[in-house]
Amino acid sequence: YSESEINSLMDKYGMRIIIENNYDYSSISFTTFNKYFNEVLDVASDMLSAPLFADKNLEIVRKRMIDNIKAKEDNPDELIWLKLNDWFFRDHQYISLPDGYVETVSNISGNDLKKHLEFLTTNNRVVISIVTGIPLKSEEKIINDKLSFMKTRENWKKIIPSPYKEIGRDxxxxxxxxxxxxxxxxxxxxxxxxxxxxxxxxxxxxxxxxxxxxxxxxxxxxxxxxxxxxxxxxxxxxxxxxxxxxxxxxxxxxxxxxxxxxxxxxxxxxxxxxxxxxxxxxxxxxxxxxxxxxxxxxxxxxxxxxxxxxxxxxxxxxxxxxxxxxxxxxxxxxxxxxxxxx
Missing domain, CATH: 3.30.830.10 (Metalloenzyme, LuxS/M16 peptidase-like)
Incomplete structure (x- = not known):
């Protein structure tokens, strides 16, 4: 689906898309009415399996992300936590901010995003959760078919970050x-x-x-x-x-x-x-x-x-x-x- 088609379908199906980044996970949620479940599942499958990452859209998102990063640096309520995080997690993987940095966001490409998404969807890094009023038995085959591009192994393993080396003083x-x-x-x-x-x-x-x-x-x-x-x-x-x-x-x-x-x-x-x-x-x-x-x-x-x-x-x-x-x-x-x- 193109961007314009997705925007049109969001209005048609009352669909909402919510995205969140965090240190331990990222999430994307699709919400709609029960009666449009199959249609929205098709949209979600298409967006996750064959995203376009068009250059024009990438530049719009890039500018918005950089503006948000700079806004946090200008806001003392946000800046103090950024600075404290740099100190507190200076020797830990959590020092990397989920929203990225001006330098990293400026250089990321559509190809980078496609490779990372492929890595996530083929290496046991995805959990799918569905809440619906429709009986699961009637939808199970459709769900499995639409999401079959996510190739997972039998045993899903939790990712455990490395331990933190605590400073023994104030x-x-x-x-x-x-x-x-x-x-x-x-x-x-x-x-x-x-x-x-x-x-x-x-x-x-x-x-x-x-x-x-x-x-x-x-x-x-x-x-x-x-x-x-x-x-x-x-x-x-x-x-x-x-x-x-x-x-x-x-x-x-x-x-x-x-x-x-x-x-x-x-x-x-x-x-x-x-x-x-x-x-x-x-x-x-x-x-x-x-x-x-x-x-x-x-x-x-x-x-x-x-x-x-x-x-x-x-x-x-x-x-x-x-x-x-x-x-x-x-x-x-x-x-x-x-x-x-x-």
């Missing part, structure tokens, strides 16, 4: 940017991989700490309008702390005080119960959306080897206890790598 790095009206503080520290059973209590605990940090820095001391902690969701994983403020030293000092308080007192059962409600609401809302379920099923199989991982995640959340969160995070809350942009 580090503070300063970087300058002209015309800033405030300073920006970003911090990373290692936490268990998403494939580790300890990840769930670590993520849960950091969500609780995030609320405490915000209340301390924003509500009690008025040092910022925005502060948070969070857990990333990568195979080689990290937690984060962020604040924008004109009182950097005070903000970092209060951050450390809250961490020390947590290590002594832990979390309460009430904090856990309140957060469970938020997790459950988000889980059931996302589960209602076909595009979310399709992506999640594929992601879970690719990362965990189990498409039903989310249900097990929620059962695990339901059994969470304060002592478990405290024990896991006490092992993680150390060796902070700070980047201060001023």
């Amino acid at each position: 580090t503070i790095i300063y970087s300058d940017k002209e015309n800033l009206e405030t300073e920006y503080v970003a911090c990373k520290f290692m936490i268990p991989s998403v494939t580790d059973d300890k990840y769930i209590p670590a993520r849960f605990g950091l969500s609780i700490l995030s609320k405490r940090i915000y209340e301390t820095l924003r509500t009690k001391h008025g040092l910022t309008y925005f502060a948070y902690m969070a857990a990333s969701d990568k195979k080689v994983n990290y937690g984060v702390f962020y604040v924008s403020t004109t009182y950097t030293d005070s903000a970092i000092s209060l951050f450390r005080q809250e961490i020390n308080k947590f290590k002594k007192e832990g979390v309460t059962q009430k904090e856990i119960e309140d957060l469970k409600n938020i997790y459950e609401t988000s889980f059931y809302m996302n589960n209602e959306k076909s595009v979310e379920r399709s992506f999640t099923n594929g992601y879970n199989f690719m990362i965990y080897g189990d498409y039903n991982h989310n249900d097990k995640f929620m059962k695990r959340v339901g059994k969470m206890k304060p002592r478990e969160i405290t024990a896991v995070l006490n092992d993680c809350l150390k060796n902070y790598q700070f980047m201060i942009l001023k």
Whole structure:
């Protein structure tokens, strides 16, 4: 299909195409009504098996990607994470950004893209997830025929990134940017991989700490309008702390005080119960959306080897206890790598 034909079919079938890049995976999702499933499957098969990568379209995408890369470098909220990533993963494969760099995007060709796509679709690097209201038995042969160009072996293997060499101390790095009206503080520290059973209590605990940090820095001391902690969701994983403020030293000092308080007192059962409600609401809302379920099923199989991982995640959340969160995070809350942009 040509670009104009695909645009016309998107309108005709109510088709949406969503693309995402990440450190551990890339995804492309096609969404339509049940009654147009076969037609959209045909479009998806054509786009993935015989993409045109026309020079004109490639240049449009190239310009858009370069503009986005430059925009991140101009935005201090984005720039600080780029700089911190360069330091934090300086000896690791995650130092390479999923969106690329001006130099790499400028030089990539249509032939490069075709070769890479062929590599992915013929070397057990693709997981296909389909959510539909149509009975699978009636569509199974059509699906297998349309996607037969994806030649896979019997045993699909998860790709495991190389381990990260942790720095055994706190580090503070300063970087300058002209015309800033405030300073920006970003911090990373290692936490268990998403494939580790300890990840769930670590993520849960950091969500609780995030609320405490915000209340301390924003509500009690008025040092910022925005502060948070969070857990990333990568195979080689990290937690984060962020604040924008004109009182950097005070903000970092209060951050450390809250961490020390947590290590002594832990979390309460009430904090856990309140957060469970938020997790459950988000889980059931996302589960209602076909595009979310399709992506999640594929992601879970690719990362965990189990498409039903989310249900097990929620059962695990339901059994969470304060002592478990405290024990896991006490092992993680150390060796902070700070980047201060001023």
